[in-house]
Each structure stands twice: as C-alpha cells, then as structure tokens.
Amino acid sequence: MDPGEHTNMGKKYKEAxxxxxxxxxxxxxxxxxxxxxxxxxxxxxxxxxxARLGVNPRHADQMIRSSVSLPHGTGKSVRVLVFAKGDRVNQAKDAGADFVGSDDIVAKIQEGWLDFDVAIATPDMMGLVGRLGRILGPRNLMPNPKVGTVTMDVKKAVTERKAGRIEFRTERTGIIHAPIGKVSFEAVKLQENLETFLRTLQRLKPATAKGKYFKSVSLSSTMGPGIRLDTNEVQSMVTAE
Structure with a gap:
C-alpha cells in the first residue's frame, strides 16, 4: 500500500x-x-x-429478520453454499450453487473454510448443520427459515440469492444495514432498489412498535460519507398505494 494512500483518501473523503x-x-x-x-x-x-427503526430488538416480537429480492440485484457476485443430499444436490447445482455437499462440507467448515456468502440447507440437513452454529451464527451465515434459506425448494433459493436477494436483521441499536447496489448503477435503479427495501421494512413493522417507525435513514457508499434522507418523504413513499 502506498504510504500516502491513507492521507490521500482522507483528502478525498473530506472533499466528498x-x-x-x-x-x-x-x-x-x-x-x-x-x-x-x-x-x-x-x-x-x-x-x-x-435505517434506524423505532423498535426494541431486546423484545422478541420487535426483532426484524427477513430477506427481499431487489429489482436490480446488488451488483455483487454471491457465492452460494447448499447443504443437501439426494435429488436436491443436482437441483442446487443446476440452479448455480457454487458449493454443494453435506458431511464433507461440514468437516471443511469446522477446519476453517468459509469462502461463501450465503448458506442454504434443506430441513433434513439442519441436524447436521446445527453443529456449525458457533461458527456460522456470529457471521450471519447460518441457514434460517425466516429468510428462506432453510427450504426444500433449493432451486428457488439459490436462484434468488444469485439474482440479488438480500438478508437483513435489526442490530441491538435498532439499526438495519442493507446493500442496495453499486455506485456504477444508474441512480434510478438505486432508487428502485431502495424503495423496495424500505417498503419491505414497512410491511415488517411489528404491531407492538410505537411512535415514529423510520427514525433515521441514510445512504452511503463503502468509503463515502453518509447522506441523510427525509424520513417524512420515506414514510409517505412506503405508505402510498
């Protein structure tokens, strides 16, 4: 790395x-x-x-965890792992899964291999996959029925992840982070992805959540500064028919 790179990036950040x-x-x-x-x-x-939401994640009924297919994807190449046996193995491979296996994959992960972005499993594999909870859980890689990654329809699950379906969950502070594209995307495509994501959050609003739901919403690029959105406009958009 160029010794002056940090200084240069600091100047670029300040300029941005x-x-x-x-x-x-x-x-x-x-x-x-x-x-x-x-x-x-x-x-x-x-x-x-x-998005910082008016929820208290310490209450189970206000913990939001789900997934959504963005209309224009994320622009990221997603490496998909599927835990499956029998006919589901070929279904996963035909759908474009990068890695498919069972006991062999579990052993590989236990040895430290984690070169994948999403893990999908059929329900009958969860007893085996459960052994990896301490490894996959903290990295948000554990298959979960709430986000559609524990399913018998592995073809659909793999296809959706490859096409840009994203997973998200509330953090302890009530904030949800989600990728909505790349800076190379046309602005209108970023907007359509953003609107899809925000409308999904609105549909998932817990019945017990009180007060203002969208407390703050911001956009930022990987290395760029945050841009705060008008939450009144956000609320109007997500509730408009």
Missing part, C-alpha cells in the same frame, strides 16, 4: 463530505444521485442503506 449539506435531509431521488457523486474510491463501491 464537503458536497453534502449535513443539516439537510435529502429526498430519495437526490440522495441516489448524490451518493454516486461523492463516492471517493477508485473501485466500484457498494451503496448501503442504514
């Missing part, structure tokens, strides 16, 4: 941040255009949405 009015709350259209402009890195940065 100077283009954002920190007191302003941006509309969705303007924010999706601006996040592309202020991305400082030379590589194709990921654009992420962070």
């Amino acid at each position: 941040r100077s283009k954002i009015d920190r007191d302003k709350r941006y509309g969705l259209v303007e924010a999706c255009e601006l996040v592309k402009v202020v991305a400082p890195a030379k590589f194709d940065e990921t654009v992420e949405c962070a």
Whole structure:
C-alpha cells in the first residue's frame, strides 16, 4: 500500500463530505444521485442503506429478520453454499450453487473454510448443520427459515440469492444495514432498489412498535460519507398505494 494512500483518501473523503449539506435531509431521488457523486474510491463501491427503526430488538416480537429480492440485484457476485443430499444436490447445482455437499462440507467448515456468502440447507440437513452454529451464527451465515434459506425448494433459493436477494436483521441499536447496489448503477435503479427495501421494512413493522417507525435513514457508499434522507418523504413513499 502506498504510504500516502491513507492521507490521500482522507483528502478525498473530506472533499466528498464537503458536497453534502449535513443539516439537510435529502429526498430519495437526490440522495441516489448524490451518493454516486461523492463516492471517493477508485473501485466500484457498494451503496448501503442504514435505517434506524423505532423498535426494541431486546423484545422478541420487535426483532426484524427477513430477506427481499431487489429489482436490480446488488451488483455483487454471491457465492452460494447448499447443504443437501439426494435429488436436491443436482437441483442446487443446476440452479448455480457454487458449493454443494453435506458431511464433507461440514468437516471443511469446522477446519476453517468459509469462502461463501450465503448458506442454504434443506430441513433434513439442519441436524447436521446445527453443529456449525458457533461458527456460522456470529457471521450471519447460518441457514434460517425466516429468510428462506432453510427450504426444500433449493432451486428457488439459490436462484434468488444469485439474482440479488438480500438478508437483513435489526442490530441491538435498532439499526438495519442493507446493500442496495453499486455506485456504477444508474441512480434510478438505486432508487428502485431502495424503495423496495424500505417498503419491505414497512410491511415488517411489528404491531407492538410505537411512535415514529423510520427514525433515521441514510445512504452511503463503502468509503463515502453518509447522506441523510427525509424520513417524512420515506414514510409517505412506503405508505402510498
């Protein structure tokens, strides 16, 4: 790494941040255009949405965990692992799974191998996969029926993940982070992905959640500054028919 790279990135970050009015709350259209402009890195940065919701994740009925297919995908190549046996093995491979196996894959993971982004399992494999809880759980890689990664329909699950289906969950602070594309995406595609994600969060609003639901929403690229959205516009968009 160039010794001056950190300094250079600091200058680029400051320059990018100077283009954002920190007191302003941006509309969705303007924010999706601006996040592309202020991305400082030379590589194709990921654009992420962070939404702080009016929920208390310490209460089980207010913990949000789900998944959604973005209309334009994430722009990221996703490595999919499937735990399966019998006919499901060929179904997974035909759908484009990168790795398929059972006991052999479990042993490999126990030895430290983790070169995959999503793990899918058929229900009958969960007894075996459960042994990996301490390894996969903290990395958010454990198959889970709530997000559709424990299923007999492995073909559909693999196809959706390859096409850009994302998983998300509330953190302890009530914030949910999710990738919605790349800075190379057209602004309108980022906007459509963002709207799909936010509408999904609205549909998942717990009945016990009180007060303002979208407390804050922001967009940022991997190396770029945050852009705060107008939560009133967000709320109007997600509740509009």
